[in-house]
Amino acid sequence: MMKYYFDLLSQPSRALWIFLKMTKVPAQFIKVDLGKAEHLTDKFKEINRFQKVPCIVDADGFKLSESVAIFRYITSLNDVPENWYPKDIKARALVDEYLEYQHNSVRLPCAMYFQTKWLIPRLSGNPIDEKKAAAYKKLMEQSLNNLENVWLESADRKFLASEEISFADILAACELEQPKMAWYDPFDGRPRLRSWYDRVRDATNPYYDEAHVVVKKVIEKNGKSKL
Amino acid sequence: MMKYYFDLLSQPSRALWIFLKMTKVPAQFIKVDLGKAEHLTDKFKEINRFQKVPCIVDADGFKLSESVAIFRYITSLNDVPENWYPKDIKARALVDEYLEYQHNSVRLPCAMYFQTKWLIPRLSGNPIDEKKAAAYKKLMEQSLNNLENVWLESADRKFLASEEISFADILAACELEQPKMAWYDPFDGRPRLRSWYDRVRDATNPYYDEAHVVVKKVIEKNGKSKL
Numbered sequence: 273m274m275k276y277y278f279d280l281l282s283q284p285s286r287a288l289w290i291f292l293k294m295t296k297v298p299a300q301f302i303k304v305d306l307g308k309a310e311h312l313t314d315k316f317k318e319i320n321r322f323q324k325v326p327c328i329v330d331a332d333g334f335k336l337s338e339s340v341a342i343f344r345y346i347t348s349l350n351d352v353p354e355n356w357y358p359k360d361i362k363a364r365a366l367v368d369e370y371l372e373y374q375h376n377s378v379r380l381p382c383a384m385y386f387q388t389k390w391l392i393p394r395l396s397g398n399p400i401d402e403k404k405a406a407a408y409k410k411l412m413e414q415s416l417n418n419l420e421n422v423w424l425e426s427a428d429r430k431f432l433a434s435e436e437i438s439f440a441d442i443l444a445a446c447e448l449e450q451p452k453m454a455w456y457d458p459f460d461g462r463p464r465l466r467s468w469y470d471r472v473r474d475a476t477n478p479y480y481d482e483a484h485v486v487v488k489k490v491i492e493k494n495g496k497s498k499l
Numbered sequence: 500m501m502k503y504y505f506d507l508l509s510q511p512s513r514a515l516w517i518f519l520k521m522t523k524v525p526a527q528f529i530k531v532d533l534g535k536a537e538h539l540t541d542k543f544k545e546i547n548r549f550q551k552v553p554c555i556v557d558a559d560g561f562k563l564s565e566s567v568a569i570f571r572y573i574t575s576l577n578d579v580p581e582n583w584y585p586k587d588i589k590a591r592a593l594v595d596e597y598l599e600y601q602h603n604s605v606r607l608p609c610a611m612y613f614q615t616k617w618l619i620p621r622l623s624g625n626p627i628d629e630k631k632a633a634a635y636k637k638l639m640e641q642s643l644n645n646l647e648n649v650w651l652e653s654a655d656r657k658f659l660a661s662e663e664i665s666f667a668d669i670l671a672a673c674e675l676e677q678p679k680m681a682w683y684d685p686f687d688g689r690p691r692l693r694s695w696y697d698r699v700r701d702a703t704n705p706y707y708d709e710a711h712v713v714v715k716k717v718i719e720k721n722g723k724s725k726l
Contacts, residue, residue, distance in 0.1 A: 321649050321652075322600075336592050336593075336596055337600070338595070338596045338599035338600050340595070340599045341595035341600075344592065344595050345588065345592040345595070348588045348591075348592075349588060361572065361575045362561055362572075365561075365563050365568055365571065365572040366563075368568035368572070369563055369564060371568070372565035372567045373549075373564075373565050375602035379603070380607070418549070425548075
């Protein structure tokens with residue numbers, strides 16, 4: 273059976289976790305505790321040469337990292353419902369477009385805003401670098417506005433890249449949880465994005481909420497339980 | 500015929516340009532002059548809603564952006580030699596792994612180091628932000644060391660993700676041209692990376708050099724013609 277290495281603190285780990293649970297692709301789930309730096313051990317280097325999660329080791333020993341590459345590998349080998357990654361070439365290309373777009377446009381600023389505002393001050397004991405946080409906030413808001421106005425261009429656009437939910441939607445939703453942990457509501461003033469998020473969560477629950485138990489605790493602790 | 504919109508100042512534009520020339524996939528090549536801000540016109544917004552290059556409009560009007568998504572779309576529709584994107588699921592997954600890895604690990608710091616050291620001071624008239632440049636340099640050097648020591652882990656590893664040249668190699672080589680324009684030699688102290696680069700260039704010439712005529716002029720003007 274394929275071994276799936278993850279930590280639910282990692283956004284792409286959560287996205288693949290939800291995808292595996294939704295599709296019931298057989299996998300052994302193995303937690304790698306980032307908080308205990310388990311990904312930095314020599315033992316884990318044998319599992320993933322880049323020492324990051326998520327990653328997989330297939331039954332025959334084949335190793336792969338990068339969430340989007342793992343997603344494609346799994347859909348190539350398993351009979352996964354087509355909505356997650358359409359077989360039609362053009363429909364698939366539009367999902368691919370988001371999967372490539374998100375790396376620098378959505379993932380980077382959301383992750384770095386969270387790290388700058390929340391994670392780094394807690395790990396280092398230093399105050400928040402507000403100048404850096406403001407720069408990432410600006411980039412993040414450009415991307416959130418693009419999600420609201422370009423990807424979800426009209427009210428009848430239900431999902432980011434296709435008529436039905438695809439892996440693009442899970443990946444995006446998981447990234448948007450990061451700023452929520454740093455007192456920023458990505459849905460404030462973005463009604464289409466909020467409705468889209470509710471649709472993604474509804475379509476993937478109970479797994480979506482299960483994957484976000486720890487994230488939700490942080491958000492609640494920050495006194496923003498309504499987000 | 501498919502229309503390909505590009506500017507050879509853009510690294511992924513060059514990568515797809517070389518790929519299209521190498522594979523002789525029929526395409527109409529349309530230059531979008533970034534220097535004249537042609538990508539920011541309303542007319543171009545009709546072609547690509549994100550107003551970036553590269554992008555395509557296929558013969559039937561289908562629009563697509565994101566170099567890696569365009570690459571996958573083209574290989575799905577055309578009979579392209581298999582080395583560029585293997586059909587074997589595992590071999591393909593390893594090319595995918597690099598195509599996903601590179602966004603934040605290679606492309607981001609190489610592009611931002613070039614912009615911080617060279618482009619932004621020229622456009623703004625302000626001095627180089629050396630602190631920012633140093634931060635990007637650190638990230639860039641981590642990635643270059645990963646290319647040298649992990650991706651090209653042994654002397655008999657000829658290409659990044661497979662035994663033969665793939666699109667991963669073109670994409671990577673084009674990104675490494677950016678720091679060269681900002682007085683940084685990515686191959687200094689990285690002999691495997693230098694040999695790999697020579698192999699990629701040899702395998703894709705005369706198109707590789709044709710795509711880099713302007714880039715080479717900048718490098719030569721900077722007095723680093725040996726790079």
